[in-house]
Amino acid sequence: MEKQAAGAPGGSDGAGPNRKPWGSPTSGTASGETPDSPSGSHVEWCKQLIAATISSQISGTITPEHISREHKVTHTHTHTQTHSALPALRYGAQGKMFQNQVPLLPGETIQTTMKDVMYICPFSGLVNGTLTITDYKLYFTSTEREFVLDVNLGVISRQETISVPNQGENTKGLELVCKDMRSPRFAYKTEENHPDVVELLAKHAFPLSHNLPLFAFLYKEQFPVDGWKVYDPAAEYRRQGLPNESWTISRLNSSYELCDTYPSTLVIPTNISDEDVRRVATFRAKHRIPVLSWIHPETQATIVRCGQPLVGPSDRRCKEDERFLQIIMDANAQSHKLSIFDARQSSVALTNKAKDGGFESESFYPNVELNFLEIPNIHVIRESLRKVKDVVYPTIDEAHWHSNIDQTHWLEYIRLLLAGAVKVADKLESGKTSVVVHCSDGWDRTAQLTSLSMLMLDSYYRTLRGFQVLLEKEWISFGHKFAARVGHGDENHANSERSPLFVQFIDCVWQMTRQFPAAFEFNELFLVTVLDHLYSCLFGTFLYNSEQERMDKEVQSQTASLWSYINSQPEDFTNPFYVDYQNHVIYPLVSSRHLELWSSYYARWNPRMRPQVPVHQNLKELLILRAELQRRVEELQREASSSHSLSSSEHSPSPTHTTGTPLHTAV
Template sequence: MAKRFMSYLNNYEVEMKEKGKATFKSYISDIIGDEEEERNEEDSESAEPSPSSVAPESEEVEKSASAFFENLMHPSLLPGEQVICQAENTLRFAPYSDRKQGISGNLFVTNFKVTFVTADKSSYAYKETKQRQRNKLIEDNDIPLTCIDTIYQVLSGGKKRALAYGQTVSSTSKYLEIHCKDFRIHVFGFKFVAKDQNKRATNSIVHHSCPTRDDLLFAYEFGLNGKFKENSQRNQFYEQQGWAKELKRLNGEGRWRVADVNLKYHLSTSLPEYFVVPMQLTNADLQKAAGQYIEKHLPTWCYTYKNGASLVRMSQLLPESDFKACEEKMLSAIKQSSGGTVDVEVMDLTQLCPSLMEIRASGQRLMSLCMTDSTKEFYSFDSSWLSRLDSTQWLQHVATCLKVAANATDIILNKTQSVALKEETGYDLSCVISCLVQILLDPEYRTQKGFASLVQREWVVMGHPFQRRSRLVQGADSEQCPLFLMFLDCVWQLLQQFPSRLAMTETYLTSLWDTQQLGVTDTFLFDSAWHRQRFFREGGKLPEVSLPSAWDWHLQFSEEDILLFNNPLYSLFNSYDLENVIASAKGSLKRAGKSASTISYARSLTEFHGDCEGRKDLFKRPNSDVLLPVSTTAARLQLWSQCYLRWCVPAQILGGGRPAGYLQQCLLVEEVICLDHKLKILQEQKKQRERGRDQFPRPQSGLVFSLEAQSQLNSCHLTSSFPFPAEVTAQTQHKLISGPLSLYLHDSLVEYEFANSED
């Protein structure tokens, strides 16, 4: 089979030596050629014009066409973004095409991304379908430099080698494979690229994908030129008031206090300027004890449950410290702040949880399993998928973290005993476990706003080294570790086990992981609060530099895309008393409505209510706000396929998978809203106080099927990775098309409501 590549840059044909021919077609030459052909036909019917009268028009057409396509071939740039180099006539291979299909264009390297631009509009046809989360900061063919994990150079002899960051490449590349942290593979061919551009592009990607200093990251230029203003998403825990507000919400005042002993980071650079400690400890006590702990990471407060038991985190004591005296004093103060009746339970996470080295190795094995670029390789893995997945140990590590968190939750809840999480540094696994414990205990942290606040407090402010763990700058490979991804996976597992108890969806969690890889937000760029301050005031040198928050979703997504972050089951179970709604609706709509669709749904609802009368607890809310018990064995956990397999075309389920269930849940919520709305109207009519529809506005769900979101339903298509379809291009789109989302509304009560909304 011939390899086919369409070129919109040059007017020539090239024969490829491998297995056939590739035809390169130029739109520019076509436009000019057609114009000249038409002009020649007209000239043949009239007197022969002078050369001077034809040449200027021909030149004008050529200039116009060239200018038009030059605009198409230029990448869109963010504030502060600059083009470093480009490679013309680059081939971008379609995934799972065995490098036999693709598109020709220009490859650009900027100080923010690697981007591929082509004048072939058909390759961007899927833009109009809105079939995925459309990020405003990056195009579909863009690769943020901070998202690059490994770069492989394939030489003319077929030899493949990984390129080290900072390495100078002297040989030309036949292919360049870019493996990304979001589990995506991009393959570019340089067969028709000039040698100097070939080397320059390769070296630019290698050099700029992992700079030597953080002030060389694009984030600085973005913050300086973007002119971002402070907003409500700003991290409140950099200030004393943020901690005081949270302490008050949890009734910890009088037993715990906000310490300011670390002002200007004189005590520790791994801790924030403000943190919470037991009331009994003075600043002098803290200064004396800090030197006994690794990186001076003192025991700090995380959370207090309503029974008075608290959660604390700390680093290990230094080997030469007075272990007994120091530890006893700290634990005694924590005990007194927690009621003073039960000793503090110390959980050593270095013994209970996998090490950073084990998690890093497990993450690498998971990426190797999920990142395939050929159908043959995919099916060779598929035949032994479960055993290969088990050998990665990823789900085992996730299960271990859930188990430790569940045990800590049980101790706080049932034993009324405070828990101290101890690890070597105090800012890695303690972030994972402390957040999971608080999510299990407190429904506030299961809301999107509360979850964001929790991550900002326990991860960002308390000093998790995002820059080192994500390897945004050059450093020891041993420091890289996908801890935040493991935490998000743990939360995703809780979402599967308690589908109506968390306000966010898996799309929210996946988008949060993608946001970390962008490298342009204030949230995930630094190693600590001290590091952040140094970047803005010393590294950046200009106080005007400011960056947006990761939680400012409107910077990345449209309002319609953000709707996909909302969990319909959470909305349903927290906004409606379903038991009373269904009981009140029994037979009501069948008597009142004349629509066949309405009668059908009312009859089904009435029959369903009759079948469920023997199960009174079906729609009852749980007695406890705590999420227990938690399944903590790897065999009971699932693979987060939306995050790990969304770019894997052969793994997609057309029209099915978890997104199909999600959309049905969205439809269910809309129907409950419609039903509740109709019941209220009927109740008012019964009281003989009829009012117009405008006086009974239909409540909005904030979900994909809400009235405001109808514009996208006829153009969206469903795969199991929705709203992140596997690489949809002109070459692969036909393999992934399923019915539009509007089909979900067919013959539903919601469709009837939409049809009558203008009456």
């Protein structure tokens, strides 16, 4: 099988007949699309931000058409939504913004409006205007120039009272510390007839802490595409060639009795009894037994995920667990070994062993090799991203930019994660060996590693729809604790469970798109949109901690899917450079010099980080041109085929002639 890392010539490590190396990215290629030229919708808002048009907004040069956000315009002064024919979150020339007019989403209602509020802009000072608070967003419009700022309330992590000098005794200051790397600040005068702004914001920014529903359950948009149908477990496993003689699709967890954080549909070895599976569950953290995530189409080597074994300080054993892993190894006739990748730092794994956790002993698991990937835990990653925010917002120290970024260690942790995923992928592809991946509980670093390695190995997951399937499968259905890690609707910002593990994963994906600009069907705007709605609570996709919780809350019937929105306008999220080469394996280069800070996401609120050349509109034009050229190619092929057929008929023998020379086709 030929394998190839980004920027490297093709190698020849165990060539397979159908799986091909991916060509190296060309220097200077526009591998990181930078959206621009806004014309409406949340998508268009992202385009503004990624293209850093904030500075033009602040300077007052933006036109009404550019003042676009993730909602429709309402042409009524009541607090109810006026329905239009435009899709949700989209509006173009019709959606011009005027002073005191607040666009609302279907189901969104205004809670209060305050005049004489000051936005304390970190770049241009005080901006006077009107502040409107709905049950979904905070919306500020300037009374001095055409400037709009809105913040969806789901992105707020906490509120802090700040001092506002020289503005009078009855003036209060408020800072909104957000999860998306910004902290807008406002000053307002307190009056008797005004509601308490802090209390009102807390009520709707943290609805679960105030016995209110998340806004996703109030959002009433109807989309032409049903995103909840994107992922069908049976169809995805069928695509992988499952079930087969070694692996079966089990319904043992159909009622979530075996493991309440696993999906109802699992793929497990055929040659193991239900009773043995139950015994294995008691030996694995959170009952998260080893289950198949992906199978190699040629070698049958597999990626298996699970929780840590509960060996404890006394080195407990479980014969059923040992046999389970032996069966996994035996299912792959290409190798007589099984590689276990423990994502944790070895020192942490030893500490967990003292707390009744632990790791597999090579003495008890024959032909198993154990590898520690030394990836830090959730607390280290949380602190690292906090340091990144300090570097990029609100001001940037240009003279010490690189050293300041280095001190956050963010790119080092990105490197460790990508390096671990490359090891997993290469063990399957080149080593033809099945792997087992786990961390402590198997829902954080495990999801990062399995999904990244599957992204490298399987070109389907690099398509727009395939990536959605990957997220639904490896992250959402397998119980990444989105509610705990993000803190949806929860005012307890200091909760130690919070950590940006999913952001780190998406950053790794972005790094891969930079190195392989033609390998991914989706663009940078898609990744930014996914992260924005990780926090927004507008869609039900990332809500709650497990499939069981989402079933109990009736998420699919009561909320809209993010994929409904994405797949209703796929052209906005499509990479025009994408080449549909199937069965190509990609290995990103993971040395520090090949990684960079994702500035167009982390520093998008800072106008000083704007790119020199906004390119999103050019990319959309390229998509149109590509489609036109493809149509022309197909026309020429038809013309050539028709011409060839005509020429053949003119020179071929008569149908009654049977002695002509036969045509030989080389095979």
